[in-house]
Amino acid sequence: MVKNVLEYLEASEAGFPDKNAYMDKNGKITFGDLGDRARRLGSFLARKSVKGKPVAVFMEKSVDMILGFMGTVYAGGFYCPIDVTMPEERIRTIFSVLKPAVVLTRESDREKVAKLFSVGDSNTDTDVIIYEEAIQYQVNVSVLNSIRKRSVDSDPLYVLFTSGSTGVPKGVVVPHRVMINNMEWLEKEYHFTSEEVLGNQVPFYFDVSDHDIYSVLKFGCSMVIVPPEYFAFPVKLVQFLNEYKVTAIFWVPFALCMAANLDAFKAEVPKYLKYIFFAGEVMPVKQLNYWRKHLPDSLYANMYGPTETYVCTYYNLDREFRDDESLPIGFPVRYADILVLDEKGELVEPTEDGSESRQGELCARGCTLALGYMNSPEKTAERFVQNPLQKGWPEIIYRTGDIVRYNSRGELEYLSRKDFQIKHLGYRIELGEIETAAGAVQGVETCACVYDMGRKMIVLVYSGEEISKRDMLRALESKIPKYMLPNRVLHLEELPHNANGKIDRKKLEGMVV
Amino acid sequence: MEELIEILKDIDPDVDYETCDTLVEDGVLTSFEMVMLVTDINQRMGVSIAPEDILPENFSSAKKIYELIQKSRGE
Numbered sequence: 001m002v003k004n005v006l007e008y009l010e011a012s013e014a015g016f017p018d019k020n021a022y023m024d025k026n027g028k029i030t031f032g033d034l035g036d037r038a039r040r041l042g043s044f045l046a047r048k049s050v051k052g053k054p055v056a057v058f059m060e061k062s063v064d065m066i067l068g069f070m071g072t073v074y075a076g077g078f079y080c081p082i083d084v085t086m087p088e089e090r091i092r093t094i095f096s097v098l099k100p101a102v103v104l105t106r107e108s109d110r111e112k113v114a115k116l117f118s119v120g121d122s123n124t125d126t127d128v129i130i131y132e133e134a135i136q137y138q139v140n141v142s143v144l145n146s147i148r149k150r151s152v153d154s155d156p157l158y159v160l161f162t163s164g165s166t167g168v169p170k171g172v173v174v175p176h177r178v179m180i181n182n183m184e185w186l187e188k189e190y191h192f193t194s195e196e197v198l199g200n201q202v203p204f205y206f207d208v209s210d211h212d213i214y215s216v217l218k219f220g221c222s223m224v225i226v227p228p229e230y231f232a233f234p235v236k237l238v239q240f241l242n243e244y245k246v247t248a249i250f251w252v253p254f255a256l257c258m259a260a261n262l263d264a265f266k267a268e269v270p271k272y273l274k275y276i277f278f279a280g281e282v283m284p285v286k287q288l289n290y291w292r293k294h295l296p297d298s299l300y301a302n303m304y305g306p307t308e309t310y311v312c313t314y315y316n317l318d319r320e321f322r323d324d325e326s327l328p329i330g331f332p333v334r335y336a337d338i339l340v341l342d343e344k345g346e347l348v349e350p351t352e353d354g355s356e357s358r359q360g361e362l363c364a365r366g367c368t369l370a371l372g373y374m375n376s377p378e379k380t381a382e383r384f385v386q387n388p389l390q391k392g393w394p395e396i397i398y399r400t401g402d403i404v405r406y407n408s409r410g411e412l413e414y415l416s417r418k419d420f421q422i423k424h425l426g427y428r429i430e431l432g433e434i435e436t437a438a439g440a441v442q443g444v445e446t447c448a449c450v451y452d453m454g455r456k457m458i459v460l461v462y463s464g465e466e467i468s469k470r471d472m473l474r475a476l477e478s479k480i481p482k483y484m485l486p487n488r489v490l491h492l493e494e495l496p497h498n499a500n501g502k503i504d505r506k507k508l509e510g511m512v513v
Numbered sequence: 514m515e516e517l518i519e520i521l522k523d524i525d526p527d528v529d530y531e532t533c534d535t536l537v538e539d540g541v542l543t544s545f546e547m548v549m550l551v552t553d554i555n556q557r558m559g560v561s562i563a564p565e566d567i568l569p570e571n572f573s574s575a576k577k578i579y580e581l582i583q584k585s586r587g588e
Binding site: 228229231232233234235236254255257258261262263264266267425468469470473474 | 526545548552564567569
C-alpha cells in the first residue's frame with residue numbers, strides 16, 4: 001500500500017531513468033536526475049529539521065519548482081508554492097499565516113525574499129535556502145530513510161492558499177492520501193500509461209496542477225508546461241501541443257473557451273489529444289461543443305472539487321449536450337462520498353420518479369478531505385464539521401458552500417453558491433477579499449463587488465472620493481493578485497442599502513450588471 | 514484608430530497606446546484580454562479577425578493591430 005507520493009517517484013525513476021519527466025521553456029529533467037536532485041535537496045533541508053513543517057517554495061513556475069516540492073517531501077516537510085509574481089503584500093500575509101520553517105528560492109530571487117522579510121517581524125525564525133546551493137548537497141541516505149520510515153499517508157503533502165472573505169487567504173493543508181487515492185482512481189478510470197504527455201496550464205498554487213505533477217510520477221509519463229502567453233495565440237498553442245505530442249490536458253474552462261472563441265482549430269487541431277479534463281468553474285457547453293466537434297474521439301471529463309476536497313466528483317461526457325444545457329458535475333469518485341444536505345441538515349436524495357431533486361449543500365466525506373486550514377482552528381471548525389447524519393462516532397465532512405441538486409438522471413448538478421465566492425478565469429475568489437483591499441484605498445468610503453456572469457467581469461462599485469480606474473487598479477495591484485483585479489470600476493454617490501443598513505447586493509447587481 | 518484606442522483603454526487604461534510596442538511582452542494582452550479585444554473589435558468595429566492572424570507580432574502595438582484590422586477589412 002502506497003503511503004507516500006515519493007514511492008511513485010522512485011518506481012518511475014527505476015523504470016524510466018533516462019526519460020524526460022518534466023519540461024519547461026528553459027529545460028527538462030529526467031526521472032533519474034529528478035530523484036537524485038530531490039534527494040540532495042531533501043538531505044539539505046533535513047538538516048534544517050523541516051519534518052512536519054511548511055516550506056515555502058518561492059519561485060517562478062518551472063521544473064525547478066517541482067524539484068523544490070519533491071526535495072521538501074524527502075525531508076519530511078510539506079510545501080507551499082508561492083509564485084514570485086504575486087503581490088508582495090499578499091505574500092507577506094500568506095507568510096504570516098503559514099509561518100514557514102524555510103523559504104526555498106533561487107539565487108536570482110534572493111533579494112526579493114530579503115525585501116519580503118524586511119517588513120514585519122512575524123517570520124524571524126524562517127531560514128532562506130538557495131536552491132542552486134542546496135541541490136549540490138551530498139545525499140544522506142540514512143537520514144532520508146529514517147524520515148520515510150516514520151511517514152504515514154495522513155502526513156501533509158502541500159498547503160495551498162485560497163481567497164479568504166475577510167481579506168486573509170486560507171491555507172488548505174492536503175495530506176498524501178488525497179493524491180494517492182486520486183492517482184489510484186485515475187489509473188482505474190482512465191487507464192493512463194507511461195506514453196501520456198500532459199500539457200500543464202494552471203499555476204502550481206492551483207491544485208489542478210497537482211493532477212499533472214503526480215500523474216507524471218505515478219505513470220512514468222511526461223509533462224510540459226505550456227507557456228502562458230500561448231493561451232492568447234491559438235495557432236501557436238495548437239502548434240505547441242502538436243510539437244510536444246500532448247495527449248492529455250487538465251485545464252480551466254476559460255482556457256478551453258479561449259481556443260473556441262478564437263476559432264483555434266480552423267487551420268489545425270491538436271491531433272494527439274486523447275484526454276480533455278476541465279475543472280475550476282462551470283464549463284459553457286457552447287464552447288465545449290466546439291472542442292467536441294473538432295476532436296470527436298477524445299474523452300471529455302468535468303471534474304469537480306474545491307481545494308479542500310481535491311477532485312471529489314466527476315462526469316465523463318457520454319452524450320450530446322445542447323448549447324443551452326448545463327453540464328452535470330456527475331458522481332463521486334471512488335475514494336469519496338457526497339452528501340447533499342438541506343437547510344435542516346437532512347439528506348437530499350435523487351428522486352425515484354425521475355424528476356429533479358430538492359436543492360441542498362454539497363458536503364464531501366471520505367479519503368478526499370484536506371486536514372483543515374493552516375494555523376486556523378476557527379475557520380477549520382466552521383467548514384470541517386461533524387456529519388449530522390452520524391450520531392455514533394466522530395466523522396468529519398466538509399461543507400463546500402456549493403448548492404446542488406440531482407437532475408432527472410440522478411447526476412449531481414451545480415446550481416449556485418451560498419455566499420459571495422465566485423469563480424473567475426478558473427480561480428476561486430471571495431469578493432470580500434477584493435472589497436477589503438478596495439476599502440483600504442484612500443478616499444473610498446464604502447464599496448462592494450458584484451460579478452457579471454454574462455460578461456465574466458468583476459465589477460467594483462464604491463462611494464467616496466472619485467478615483468480614476470487607473471489609480472484604483474494601481475492601488476489594488478499591490479494587495480491582490482492580477483486575476484482578482486476588477487474589470488470595471490464604478491463610482492456612485494451612495495451604495496444602495498436594505499432595511500438592516502447592509503449593502504443591498506441584489507439591488508446593486510440590478511444596477512450595474 | 515480612435516475607436517481601437519478606446520477599446521484598448523477599456524482593457525487597460527494605464528498604457529500609452531501611441532508609443533507602446535510591447536503589448537504582448539509586457540503582459541497587457543494575455544488570453545483574457547485577447548478574447549475581449551478580438552470580440553470587441555468584431556462587435557464594435559464589425560471586423561472579424563482570422564485565427565491564423567492572431568499572432569504575437571500582429572498585436573505588439575496599437576498601430577500593428579490597426580494594420581491587421583485594415584487587412585481584415587480588405588483595405
